[in-house]
Amino acid sequence: MKQRKDLSDHYMKSKKQKIGDVVVFILLAIGAVAMIFPLIYMVATSFMTKNQILSGTLTLFPDPILIGKYREVLSKGQFISGIFNTVKVEIPVLLFGGFTSSLAAFAFAKMNFRGKNAFFMALLATIMIPFAVVMIPQYVLFTKLGWTNSLLPLIIPGCFGNVSMIFFLRQNLYSIPNELMDAAKLDGCGYFGTYFRVFLPLMKGALGTQLMLWFMGIWNDYLAPTIFLRSEKNWTLQVVIRSFNSYYAIQSDYALIMAASVIAMIPTLLLFFIFQRIIIESIAISGIK
């Protein structure tokens, strides 16, 4: 008798659990739809006619579907130059900044020198200081240097390295045995050779992930470009789409605004979808140190 009750208890529980799983699944699906819905609405709007957009009734399906707004956006010189300017910032910063950051991370993780902790703490403190605190002096500095008529204010500081990248690469290097350092020394590798030929290939994965996150950061950056880029011809993509927003909203050309914003989002979203596992993992690690 008792055994039967236990059995039925067990049966009930697993049934209860199954129902629970279904309920949770449905709730999660509703939540996911709510999260993604505005983005779908954005894409839908970009294909709609002005009349449909301004009808004030709830419609999600463009009728007819117009791709003309995308063509219009891509034929605007300012939009194209915004893309090019962003790329012109990305390439040197990722190349030089990736190099200087990984080299410094190597020194912090694998070499002995006086002042190591002090130097590291000084760099780490900069993560805590908001950009808003230093943006006025930086603006003045870049103006004095004559950089504000070019993209240099966005390029040069990045080339000196990125502190959070140094931090993560250093953590990553700790998991690589120090014996490799001695082995490289015995092989007559200099310190730079040890970095370049032994450790750089070993931190390829971590470096790639960090560069990807940095790429997204630069691509989506808005505050620094708004402040430092004084001439319109240097505007990066985010500044351009924001100016589109103020300009075309007056004309109620929301389809064009949405089309421009969709295009501006595609590169980072594409990267995210391709590498979502790695990106999500590396973000999760930052929370549980």
Place this chain on the structure above:
Amino acid sequence: MMQKAVTKKHQISEMAKREERWAWLFIAAPFVGFLFFMAYPIGFAIFASFSRWTGVNSLTGNLVGFKNYADILTDAKFWKSMVTTLIYMIGIPIGMFLGLAIAMGLNRMKHTRRFFTTVYYVPVVSSLVAVSILWAWVFNYDYGLLNSMIKALTGIHGPNWLGDEFWVKVAMIIFMTWKGLGGSIILYLAGLQNIPRDYYEAAKIDGANGWQLFKNITIPLISPVTFYILITSLIGGFQVFVEVQVMTGNGGTNYSAATIVFYLFDKAFNNSQLGYGCAVAVILALIIFLITALNFKGQDKWVSTMD
């Protein structure tokens, strides 16, 4: 014998010195960057905060002591933007609660977990400017998605989301929660997966129910993550700017949507009050420093770790 030991020691230190010189060279770039683009600007901001400097007049010729600070602390606009900044932070506990609930749900899923996580995370990696533009459109009074839905469901016209002094704050909180939710979900999910299953099994054998498991195992063991999300959200909360500028342009009706950083930007770059702006920046830095310090002090009290 002794001679030998001495030369050997000498050799080692020669090698160590060589290593040291290389290491200094390797960290030179980030350190020089730190000096030029961080240390110097901070020192400069502190100095300039004591001057009525406009960028055109003399910096040292217009030193006024603490006058900028006194003016800021008696400026109604400053306090208004400070209060608004704090009101926006209502979104932080909401986001943390939703984040934990969704993470716990995802933790139960096997096959669909990754798919859902990716979907919830999309707003986080999306360009802040682009999604601000999108939400300004969603919140549009006449034709926006939200008011069309409200009208379709209830027949009445929804509020003027971005134009009303009260509703603009609600709109901003909705937006920020939507944008940041994926971040807390991922962190909570990682935290939940770090809790050993045996803990739950053992407690279940002792007859604990679901709520007790949640209260006595999940909450305490997840508290380091809660703490991390709290600090980073508070620090981020004091730096809100882009969405306000994109969605309201001028800081909203009667400055009702403006934040501290918006106020700073406004004073420095729209009014050329650079010295004054630097003083706001110093106050901002102090607030953030204080929060970080307080949080780390409070950490021992309510964060329990496994060992």
